[in-house]
Amino acid sequence: MKLKWWHIGLLLCLAVALISPLASKSPDGLEKVGEDKGFIVKAKDAPFNVIADYAFPGIHNEALATIISGLIGTLLLFGIVYGGAKLLKSRKKEGT
Amino acid sequence: MHIPDGFLNVTTAAVTYAVSIGGIAYAVKKAEKTLGEKHVPLMGIMAAFIFSAQMLNFPIAGGTSGHLLGATLAAILLGPWAGLLIMSCVLIVQCLVFQDGGLLALGANIFNMGIAASFVSYYSYRAICKIAGSDRKATLVGVFVAAWLSVFTASVLCAIELAASGTSSLGIALPTMAGIHALIGIVEGLITVAVFSFVLSTRSDLLTLQKI
Numbered sequence: 595m596k597l598k599w600w601h602i603g604l605l606l607c608l609a610v611a612l613i614s615p616l617a618s619k620s621p622d623g624l625e626k627v628g629e630d631k632g633f634i635v636k637a638k639d640a641p642f643n644v645i646a647d648y649a650f651p652g653i654h655n656e657a658l659a660t661i662i663s664g665l666i667g668t669l670l671l672f673g674i675v676y677g678g679a680k681l682l683k684s685r686k687k688e689g690t
Numbered sequence: 691m692h693i694p695d696g697f698l699n700v701t702t703a704a705v706t707y708a709v710s711i712g713g714i715a716y717a718v719k720k721a722e723k724t725l726g727e728k729h730v731p732l733m734g735i736m737a738a739f740i741f742s743a744q745m746l747n748f749p750i751a752g753g754t755s756g757h758l759l760g761a762t763l764a765a766i767l768l769g770p771w772a773g774l775l776i777m778s779c780v781l782i783v784q785c786l787v788f789q790d791g792g793l794l795a796l797g798a799n800i801f802n803m804g805i806a807a808s809f810v811s812y813y814s815y816r817a818i819c820k821i822a823g824s825d826r827k828a829t830l831v832g833v834f835v836a837a838w839l840s841v842f843t844a845s846v847l848c849a850i851e852l853a854a855s856g857t858s859s860l861g862i863a864l865p866t867m868a869g870i871h872a873l874i875g876i877v878e879g880l881i882t883v884a885v886f887s888f889v890l891s892t893r894s895d896l897l898t899l900q901k902i
Contacts, residue, residue, distance in 0.1 A: 599893060600731035607735065610742040617747040618755035623870040624691040624848060626754040631866065633857050638696035638792070646789040648745060664745050667783060671741045675779050676734030682718065683725040 604672055611664030614648070615657035691848050691871070692784065692799055695792030699855040706851065707797030713805045714778050717771040717902075724902045729768065732896060736764045737776045739885075741783070748877055756874030759844065761807035762837040762882050766815050767889065769901030773808030798851050802844040810843045811836035812901075826890070830883050837882035838875035845871030 621629060628634030645651065645663045653659040698706075740760035747755035760780075765773030778800050784790040791799045818832035849867040853860035889896055 598731070600735050603731075603735040604738060607738040607742045610739070611745065614742070614745040617745055617757075618749040620747070620749055620753050620755040622691060622747065622755050622757065623750075623845065623867065623874055624693065626752075626870060627858075627863065627866045628697075631858055631862055633697070633852075636696040636857060637694040640695070640789040640793060643789060644787045648788055648790070660745075663788065664742060667745075667788065668738045668742045670787070671780060671783055672734045672738035674783065675737035675776060676730060678775075678779070679721070679725060679730040679733045682722045683727070683730060685722055 604668075607668050607672070608665060611668045612661055614664040615660045617660075691802070691845060691867075692781075692791030693795040693802075693848060693851070695794050697792070697855060697857045698795050698798055698851055702851050702855045703794045703797060705797075706801040710778070710797045710800040710805060713774055714800070717774045717778075720771040721775060721902050724769075724900055726900060728896070728899055729772070729902065732899070733768060733772060733776060736760075736768065737779055740764065740776065740780050743881070744780070744784075750870065750873050750877070754870055756871075756877060758878055758881050759803055759807055759837075759841055760882075761803060761844075762811035762815070762833065762840045762878070763885055765808040765812040765840075766833060766836065766886070767896060768899065770808045770812040772902035773812065774804050777804035777808060798848075802847045802851075806847055807840035807844045811840040814839050829890075830887060833886045834879040834883050837879040838872075841871050841875035841878045842868060845874075 625634060628637065640646070645666065648663045649656065649659040650662040653662065743758040743760060747757045750756045761773055761777050764776045781791060781796065781799050781804060785793060785796050815832045815836035818835055819829060822828035822831060845867045846864065849860065849863035852858045852863045
């Protein structure tokens with residue numbers, strides 16, 4: 595299989611996911627404002643958990659749990675958007 | 691600035707959901723008409739990159755962190771409607787799979803970070819290129835300003851929605867949200883310029899793709 599530019603692009607994206615444990619743990623802009631101004635207490639947790647807070651469930655090593663969820667999310671989004679775009683493009687060809 | 695559930699009242703959530711669903715539906719129609727062979731992998735890569743880059747929170751002044759939005763990158767390379775679609779997919783996956791951003795607030799998050807950020811950055815970039823010319827330096831300045839504006843605009847909209855929901859008063863939410871995101875926007879600008887110049891020097895043909 596000939597290596598295409600986007601194969602390398604996807605590898606670069608996965609490499610970014612690999613360094614995700616280095617991310618700052620500080621609250622983001624909105625959370626910080628919520629904490630400072632006191633309305634953060636209004637935040638409600640989601641009624642369900644899949645991979646909450648980017649930590650893959652059941653893995654005790656925090657960095658590894660983050661990396662795995664990062665890789666899953668990156669591949670998931672590539673798949674969804676690549677597949678979706680392909681579908682839309684093929685619909686155009688059929689002229690519908 | 692993914693809004694969690696509990697911050698928005700029903701009216702604000704419903705209005706932003708309606709606008710976002712309408713925007714996505716129109717974007718799908720637009721994409722159906724214009725999508726070409728080369729768009730498909732670039733859209734996929736863009737979504738993958740925005741997701742992974744959004745995980746990398748960087749520290750900002752005063753114990754706060756920020757992360758890339760990425761809407762500017764997507765909108766400038768692929769057009770605002772494609773940017774909207776890509777950002778919507780990222781935000782939907784973050785909400786449903788990673789519990790980042792509330793389910794009821796998803797419409798507002800798509801409106802702020804997907805629709806508004808894509809369109810503001812696309813048209814501000816175009817305007818700057820028209821005024822300043824299209825040499826490398828002017829282009830990169832345009833990219834930087836567009837990226838900064840996208841974050842700033844999204845934070846202002848977020849503050850307005852918080853105020854409309856009675857979560858915080860506009861007098862408090864607007865200056866604090868806009869202030870901190872004015873700083874985060876600078877980093878958004880720097881990262882976007884860096885990635886954009888990387889694309890410019892490795893695959894400049896991608897810049898000439900028809901915009902969606």
